[in-house]
Amino acid sequence: MHEITLTVNGMIRQVEVPGRRLLSDCLRHDLGLTGTHVGCEHGVCGCCTVLLDGEPVRSCLTFAVTVDGHDITTVEGLAARDGTMSPVQRAFGECHGLQCGFCTPGFLCTVTALLRENPAPTEQEVLEGISGNLCRCTGYQNIIKSVHRAAEIMAEERRADADSEQPGEEIV
């Protein structure tokens, strides 16, 4: 057994795990964070995707011991501390980007990272960005809409923030 420390959604968590414990199982079984879903356990479906130091990775293809000392964000950590859903979460709700919701945690984590890196993706970039996540329900069209809508919400919020930070200043 190995004693490891992870920062999960901003909280420091210590767990004892065998070497073979997958990060997905560590999150779900050891830490009780069942928002991270497990579909295929060989990297194909994407629903176990979490953020490792901000970058999306397959938690089913990562050993918990390997990421000892690192920072993990799961779907439970995407909303603000007061419970306000993140722009990506709101967009998925608004655009019906989910039906049964099984694939949704993986999409939300993947898209959160995608939009951080590329705040205004083209259609092609959205397709490429979510190509590693499978959804058996939606037919993807509403997921693609949700990604574009999330980008819009984030842009609106950035504009609103900029306006409130510089009251009275003129934009040159």
Next chain:
Amino acid sequence: MKPPPFDYHAPRSLGEALDALAEAGEHGKVLAGGQSLIPMLNMRLAAPAHLVDINRLSELATLDVGPDGVRVGALARHAQVERSERVAAVQPLLREALRLVAHPVIRNRGTVVGSLAHADPAAELPAVLALLGGSVRLARPGVTRDVPAADFFVGPLESAVESGELAVSAFFPALLPRSGTAFREVARRHGDYALAGIAALVRLDDDLRITSATVACVSVGPVPVVVDVTAACGHRPPATADWASAAWAVQDRVDPETDIHATADYRRHLTGVLAEQALRDAAREATGA
């Protein structure tokens, strides 16, 4: 669908890693990005007694770019190499091929050297190394050796890495002036392993005539199949080269197998079509370079 138990080793330095691997011998395996090894463990297709995790060896997360080529350290992830502008400037084929490797999320973890060591005949990077005539540097305590690509790929999922050895880096030669490269493949879905794929390299002389044309084929043999088609193209400018003969020459040389994804005939057909396309693309690039 859970990995079998193993002893986990987390070396903090290259020396410690080599010692751990030497001690484990044939019972040991290297864990790099885990994007091929962990699926195999989950499906119980592999059951090593010892796993030596190299993810803490930041000294191996290197990219050395020089005028003669790119040396990629064992912990350089696909995404890191794909994003590097310096790498793309010296050897553009790496970025072009990496964009066809799995999905962006897999590329965040998977390593270039791990992909070479894994030696999947359906993988893109072994074909790139074989086409360019690169090499892989292998180490065990006190001994380092460089294995040229032609000797590195031994069979399906079998490379020249011996038990107890660590692949520390791989070297991809630079693109020379008046040369061009291209990668073309067909997969069922974007990001899947290719049904067939071609990496091509074309060199021109000062009069812009073809002096060499080579392809490396993916998914149509136990290892990447390198075919020299210089003679078939003819010592001519790309516009009048005999690309169709070159494509035939490639098709004749490969010996694909039928599986649930495609028949042998279909793979051979794709190989010919893709060879012609990739050679034309590479020649176009060479003309502009």
